[in-house]
Amino acid sequence: EPEVTQTPSHQVTQMGQEVILRCVPISNHLYFYWYRQILGQKVEFLVSFYNNEISEKSEIFDDQFSVERPDGSNFTLKIRSTKLEDSAMYFCASKVAAAQPQHFGDGTRLSIL
Amino acid sequence: EDKVVQSPLSLVVHEGDTVTLNCSYEVTNFRSLLWYKQEKKAPTFLFMLTSSGIEKKSGRLSSILDKKELFSILNITATQTGDSAVYLCAVALTTSGTYKYIFGTGTRLKVLA
Incomplete structure (x- = not known):
């Protein structure tokens, strides 16, 4: 069964550094999402992306965050200048059509020191 | 404010028991309700x-939705240790024509042998 794949599985970065989290959505999917889950807390929506542009973003997704689909397969989340509170698990999800369920990747655990 | 509330927060049962997990919601422009199982990594649909x-x-x-009373239940019969996981409820809603997902905090289920 096709899967959403995310790399790396764990990223450790110094505060203030830039990080790029990578996702390869399922190949025929058209809608892409990033979520974060701080340890012990709920899954929080960050951003949705469709037709090469952001469709919706949450208040968490401030100017430090950006997303890109640089080619036909990758979907990336960049955090420009990381803060301690960015430490979390980041999940990528994709879906084939608007009304269909999302499928999640295994996540990237981001640890900011 | 849109919200999704799950109960109980955690539950410990013995193998063979039946469990009922609850999810209530208050959102505008409801489209669907989704249940996911989260073990170590990705929420699985x-x-x-x-x-x-x-x-x-x-x-x-099994699961059922009541759109009048704004809740859903997830039932698991004859539980097994492999059912131990966090069960997430998410509600899909539309804002300006795009889908957005609000997650509950999850119910942590532990099934003892």
């Missing part, structure tokens, strides 16, 4: 419910 009163079933798991 279980059910998507859009209509009231129609039970969705997969093996020992």
Whole structure:
């Protein structure tokens, strides 16, 4: 069964550094999402992306965050200048059509020191 | 403010027991309610419910939605240790024509042998 794949599985970065989290959505999917889950807390929506542009973003997704689909397969989340509170698990999800369920990747655990 | 509330927060049962997990919601522009199972990593999709009163079933798991009372339940019969996980409820809603997902905090289920 096709899967959403995310790399790396764990990223450790110094505060203030830039990080790029990578996702390869399922190949025929058209809608892409990033979520974060701080340890012990709920899954929080960050951003949705469709037709090469952001469709919706949450208040968490401030100017430090950006997303890109640089080619036909990758979907990336960049955090420009990381803060301690960015430490979390980041999940990528994709879906084939608007009304269909999302499928999640295994996540990237981001640890900011 | 849109919100999704799950109960109980955690539950410990013995193998063979039946459990019922609850999810209530208050959102504008409701589209569907989804259940996911989260073990170590990615939430894996279980059910998507859009209509009231129609039970969705997969093996020992079943779920139903009540759009009048704004809640859903997830039932697991004859529980097994492999059912131990966090069960997430998410509600899909539309804002300006795009889908957005609000997650509950999850119910942590532990099934003892």
